[in-house]
Amino acid sequence: MKIAELITWFESWANPAWCESWDNCGWQIEPGILEDEAKVLVCLTPTLAVMEEAIALHANLIFAHHPLIFNPPKSLCRGEAIADMVRLAFTHNIGVYTAHTNFDQVEDGTADVLAQILQLKDVTPIVPTQNGLGYGRVGLLEPFLTLQELLTVIQKRLSPPDLIFSPNANLQQVISKVAVLGGSGASFISAVVKTGAQAYLTSDCKFHQFQESRDLGLILIDAGHYATERPACDRLVEKFRSLNIDLVQLSNHDEDFRQFFQSGN
The missing domain is CATH 3.40.1390.30 (NIF3 (NGG1p interacting factor 3)-like)
Structure with a gap:
């Protein structure tokens, strides 16, 4: 299945037009991959660690729940997370697509x-x-x-x-x-x-x-x-695998961003 076909299938189920006005659903980065066969890495949050994982897997689409970009950036500078994600995405032809408040509903x-x-x-x-x-x-x-x-x-x-x-x-x-x-x-x-x-x-x-x-x-x-929210990412993987896509994997590098101190450890 081509990436364009996958996105069409998904949007017929969870229309990005349903997202809230403050939200940013749909394509975050599209480096010209719509006609490529889909190789998908599903994650909760798109981060540099997830991008590096996608590169290692030779995936060409990061399908995330949380948007990479909430507000328009005023600049893109090397060393900043979003800028580095964009650079790597275009270098390795990896798209980033987000389904957020539309997927919640x-x-x-x-x-x-x-x-x-x-x-x-x-x-x-x-x-x-x-x-x-x-x-x-x-x-x-x-x-x-x-x-x-x-x-x-x-x-x-x-x-x-x-x-x-x-x-x-x-x-x-x-x-x-x-x-x-x-x-x-x-x-x-x-x-x-x-x-x-x-x-x-x-x-x-x-x-x-x-x-x-x-x-x-x-x-x-x-x-x-x-x-x-992570369990819903598992469900997305199940649904995508039912479409007989060549590669669909749940990210092993998703992050909670929090740690809890356990006394005695």
């Missing part, structure tokens, strides 16, 4: 994959956008779990380096309805409360957002940005 996108990992039933978007799609997912646990059991499931299935949850939460509280949103989802707290969910799994929550959730009677669970 769709079936089998970031939120939907999280809901599937937790095996939620009767799933609907937290905030509907169009045609049954939308941001986040909320659904039922069957069977119900205690909060402690739910946290154990999240730890086991997502393997976050750190798992934070609301203060004063009763670990023996029975949880029947859960909301999920991969990545930074604290701005959706009020919308989650309206769904009747008892617990909300997301990431990048600040101190006072835990306070807000507690005051609203919602158990906020922060598993980290990487842990809540």
Whole structure:
């Protein structure tokens, strides 16, 4: 399958026109590779380490969730990450394509994959956008779990380096309805409360957002940005492999960008 055909297939599923006005979906770098046979490296975040991995694999497309470029750069200078990515991309004929807020909304996108990992039933978007799609997912646990059991499931299935949850939460509280949103989802707290969910799994929550959730009677669970979005990259790999592309691989050099100190190590 040619790269142009792959992108057409993807955009028929997750239209880049759906991305938010502040976002940057679609081609980040296209060095003239549209008619080449696709050899794809999928990652969460495009970095120099991922670019070097693509070069070593002889891949010609980095397909990322996070945009390489959010805002137009004022200059491109050697030694700067974006500039070096652009230089290497054109030198080695490697494109960089991003699916961000458009991929968040769709079936089998970031939120939907999280809901599937937790095996939620009767799933609907937290905030509907169009045609049954939308941001986040909320659904039922069957069977119900205690909060402690739910946290154990999240730890086991997502393997976050750190798992934070609301203060004063009763670990023996029975949880029947859960909301999920991969990545930074604290701005959706009020919308989650309206769904009747008892617990909300997301990431990048600040101190006072835990306070807000507690005051609203919602158990906020922060598993980290990487842990809540990386599983959707696995799903992309599965979908691309079903298209019989010559090379599709999940990056081994994706980074969490955070480390947690463990005393005694």
